[in-house]
Amino acid sequence: xxxxxxxxxxxxxxxxxxxxxxxxxxxxxxxxxxxxxxxxxxxxxxxxxxxxxxxxxxxxxxxxxxxxxxxxxxxxxxxxxxxxxxxxxxxxxxxxxxxxxxxxxxxxxxxxxxxxxxxxxxxxxxxxxxxxxxxxxxxxxxxxxxxxxxxxxxxxxxxxxxxxxxxxxxxxxxxxxxxxxxxxxxxxxxxxxxxxxxxxxxxxxxxxxxxxxxxxxxxxxxxxxxxxxxxx
Amino acid sequence: xxxxxxxxxxxxxxxxxxxxxxxxxxxxxxxxxxxxxxxxxxxxxxxxxxxxxxxxxxxxxxxxxxxxxxxxxxxxxxxxxxxxxxxxxxxxxxxxxxxxxxxxxxxxxxxxxxxxxxxxxxxxxxxxxxxxxxxxxxxxxxxxxxxxxxxxxxxxxxxxxxxxxxxxxxxxxxxxxxxxxxxxxxxxxxxxxxxxxxxxxxxxxxxxxxxxxxxxxxxxxxxxxxxxxxxxxxxxxxxxxxxxxxxxxxxxxxxxxxxxxxxxx
Numbered sequence: 013x014x015x016x017x018x019x020x021x022x023x024x025x026x027x028x029x030x031x032x033x034x035x036x037x038x039x040x041x042x043x044x045x046x047x048x049x050x051x052x053x054x055x056x057x058x059x060x061x062x063x064x065x066x067x068x069x070x071x072x073x074x075x076x077x078x079x080x081x082x083x084x085x086x087x088x089x090x091x092x093x094x095x096x097x098x099x100x101x102x103x104x105x106x107x108x109x110x111x112x113x114x115x116x117x118x119x120x121x122x123x124x125x126x127x128x129x130x131x132x133x134x135x136x137x138x139x140x141x142x143x144x145x146x147x148x149x150x151x152x153x154x155x156x157x158x159x160x161x162x163x164x165x166x167x168x169x170x171x172x173x174x175x176x177x178x179x180x181x182x183x184x185x186x187x188x189x190x191x192x193x194x195x196x197x198x199x200x201x202x203x204x205x206x207x208x209x210x211x212x213x214x215x216x217x218x219x220x221x222x223x224x225x226x227x228x229x230x231x232x233x234x235x236x237x238x239x240x241x242x243x244x
Numbered sequence: 245x246x247x248x249x250x251x252x253x254x255x256x257x258x259x260x261x262x263x264x265x266x267x268x269x270x271x272x273x274x275x276x277x278x279x280x281x282x283x284x285x286x287x288x289x290x291x292x293x294x295x296x297x298x299x300x301x302x303x304x305x306x307x308x309x310x311x312x313x314x315x316x317x318x319x320x321x322x323x324x325x326x327x328x329x330x331x332x333x334x335x336x337x338x339x340x341x342x343x344x345x346x347x348x349x350x351x352x353x354x355x356x357x358x359x360x361x362x363x364x365x366x367x368x369x370x371x372x373x374x375x376x377x378x379x380x381x382x383x384x385x386x387x388x389x390x391x392x393x394x395x396x397x398x399x400x401x402x403x404x405x406x407x408x409x410x411x412x413x414x415x416x417x418x419x420x421x422x423x424x425x426x427x428x429x430x431x432x433x434x435x436x437x438x439x440x441x442x443x444x445x446x447x448x449x450x451x452x453x454x455x456x457x458x459x460x461x462x463x464x465x466x467x468x469x470x471x472x473x474x475x476x477x478x479x480x481x482x483x484x485x486x487x488x489x490x491x492x493x494x495x496x497x498x499x500x501x502x503x504x505x506x507x508x509x
Contacts, residue, residue, distance in 0.1 A: 032263075035264065036263065039267070039268065040267060063305045064305060067305060071297075072297050078304055079304050082307035082308060085311055086314065089311060092318070093314055093321055093343040096321050096342045096343045097342045118344075129401070130392060130395075130396050131380055131405070132383050133382045133383070134383050136385060144380065148480075149478060149479065150325065150481075171386075172383065172387065172389070172392070173389075174387075214396065216392070244326065244478040
């Protein structure tokens with residue numbers, strides 16, 4: 013029995029010719045659908061602009077003037093922003109690398125190893141109080157400068173050593189453990205010297221920043237109350 | 245019944261082959277015409293092919309982008325508190341203070357929910373929520389300084405102990421989600437590929453399972469493991485996060501300057 017295009021093709025709508033016609037129709041449909049998707053996606057919405065709209069209509073000379081203006085403006089903005097960094101001394105502490113940097117304006121004038129917080133936790137024997145020995149992050153200022161500092165041991169220092177906490181405040185004072193100088197930056201935190209110089213570069217402190225004596229001396233001399241400290 | 249078709253051609257395999265060739269040729273011509281017309285349809289008005297003009301436009305666009313970035317950053321830089329700049333077109337995340345870069349990281353990938361704001365916006369960090377727990381070592385009362393040193397030398401504290409997947413929750417329901425891709429040191433290329441696939445799948449499932457439960461405006465940033473941990477380590481409890489996200493169409497700058505973890509000095 014003959015069906016389909018028989019009236020047009022007589023007895024030839026069979027075998028290879030049928031396959032060829034199907035291929036033609038299939039290809040046509042495929043091409044038409046692909047072209048539709050491609051074309052519609054190109055024309056859907058506004059074509060993306062590669063530049064801000066105001067640049068599109070400018071000719072060469074206008075663009076040159078515009079670029080010069082922009083360069084000048086950006087330069088001014090950069091200079092304005094650069095002026096925000098203190099021109100006097102500033103101290104940066106990289107706690108990941110355990111390094112301390114002293115800047116005068118944008119110039120690095122001193123750097124060295126330091127030690128920062130251990131990250132350990134201590135809980136007292138009654139379980140009432142817990143201390144976490146971290147060096148704080150963020151912005152601080154030098155609030156005090158001390159020569160030959162004396163350490164007034166806090167409660168955790170006695171608990172850590174397994175000693176009774178004294179009633180008399182003077183029993184807390186210990187000389188010669190903080191080095192020759194100390195810079196306080198609030199909440200009992202100091203940048204100070206150390207007896208444990210072999211541990212510099214490691215995170216071994218209770219939150220203070222221990223520095224080698226030579227570096228500390230230069231930082232101490234450069235710092236004033238109010239000198240910014242960035243710890244990160 | 246006629247043995248000739250209505251096209252007046254003698255039917256046969258040769259005729260059919262000729263027809264196929266003809267139709268294909270017509271389609272080829274049509275597609276070429278369509279391509280050319282579409283190409284013309286998306287031509288930008290006023291753009292010519294002059295390379296100098298093109299170069300100037302690129303330069304001007306770059307400068308305009310820089311101007312916007314510096315202007316957006318300036319109010320944060322005036323305050324001495326550190327801040328974070330997430331520059332999405334540049335693919336960088338920087339920790340800065342008074343305009344000085346303290347640390348810089350390269351963004352490997354990003355994802356943004358529909359209602360995360362576009363343009364320059366400063367977010368205020370209020371909480372950090374790690375997805376992995378960070379176990380701190382405890383010291384026993386009475387262990388003394390030597391005991392502390394021993395503990396610390398065995399299990400040192402540092403960025404490597406920080407979580408690499410965490411959410412930086414900000415005010416107004418915003419969140420900057422930091423996710424990490426395995427570093428190159430984390431195994432062979434195959435192992436790394438499997439890990440990447442696993443983490444991305446987990447994140448996709450997490451995102452899918454939380455879809456519709458919250459109205460948070462979320463920006464998700466993918467960093468390397470090391471960078472992600474270092475960022476967590478370096479952040480203060482409260483900080484402003486500036487998101488720079490230019491309007492689409494403004495070209496991204498060259499990423500070759502994007503540092504990774506190193507301070508800008």
